Amino acid sequence: xxxxxxxxxxxxxxxxxxxxxxxxxxxxxxxxxxxxxxxxxxxxxxxxxxxxxxxxxxxxxxxxxxxxxxxxxxxxxxxxxxxxxxxxxxxxxxxxxxxxxxxxxxxxxxxxxxxxxxxxxxxxxxxxxxxxxxxxxxxxxxxxxxxxxxxxxxxxxxxxxxxxxxxxxxxxxxxxxxxxxxxxxxxxxxxxxxxxxxxxxxxxxxxxxxxxxxxxxxxxxxxxxxxxxxxx
Numbered sequence: 172x173x174x175x176x177x178x179x180x181x182x183x184x185x186x187x188x189x190x191x192x193x194x195x196x197x198x199x200x201x202x203x204x205x206x207x208x209x210x211x212x213x214x215x216x217x218x219x220x221x222x223x224x225x226x227x228x229x230x231x232x233x234x235x236x237x238x239x240x241x242x243x244x245x246x247x248x249x250x251x252x253x254x255x256x257x258x259x260x261x262x263x264x265x266x267x268x269x270x271x272x273x274x275x276x277x278x279x280x281x282x283x284x285x286x287x288x289x290x291x292x293x294x295x296x297x298x299x300x301x302x303x304x305x306x307x308x309x310x311x312x313x314x315x316x317x318x319x320x321x322x323x324x325x326x327x328x329x330x331x332x333x334x335x336x337x338x339x340x341x342x343x344x345x346x347x348x349x350x351x352x353x354x355x356x357x358x359x360x361x362x363x364x365x366x367x368x369x370x371x372x373x374x375x376x377x378x379x380x381x382x383x384x385x386x387x388x389x390x391x392x393x394x395x396x397x398x399x400x401x402x403x
Contacts, residue, residue: 203249210246213239214259221266236267244280251287254295258303265310274318281311293337301338305331305348313355321359328352328359343383350379354392366399373399 217239220232236243243260250257261284268277288296288304296304312327332352335345357372373396380389 204253207246207249207253207255210239210243210260211250211256214243214263217263218259218266221263221270233267233270236263240264240267247280247284251284254291254300256299256303257284257288258306261307262310265314269314274314277314281307281314285311296334296337297339301334302340305334305338308334309352309355316355316359316362319362321363324359325356328356346379347383347385347388350376350385350388353379354395357392357395361395361399364402366403370396370399 217232217235220228221236223229223232243263247257247260247264250260261280264280265277268274268280284307285304288300288307291300291304295301308327308331312324312331315321315324315327332349335348338345353372353376357369357376360366360369360372373392377389377392377396380392
């Protein structure tokens, strides 16, 4: 593996102390902003590697995420404090933890982000941060569903549906997001063998997809409706 340099623990402490005075506050703010913006851009590239179809690129992305984890987490904290975009950095950390099956750390990360985003005002949630909250809720719900925490996942998906009513986005995008949530709720109910509940969710998703002639998306929902019929 490639060599990495490690900073002595006393150095970050020393540097933070240097910027505690009021005279240095402006410089500290500028440094933290540059740090955050760097990792916002860097996270897009790391995400592209982790989600690549090339196995070697995936491994490189995961290795970078491992060594940059604490830096990206610090940048997430700065972004939450400054009320700016956090979603790309969140997906790097979330995908890395999911691959490592470190579910407790994943829960801690998600609690940190949700607590902050859910504390925003209606005006703040009406903008891009509201869209990010919905994406993050969907990702967390998906993780919970994979862990067979179906009721927790259901609550998160329903919360996402509620937030969709309060954000300003194009109607088609909101409707297709709703269709995706209904589809995933149907999968959760299907895993629990709640056939009528699952069918109801899938039908809600299907109606939206038919309205927008989303044929590719219809195929997946129709497949699950067929499986439900087969199971019964």
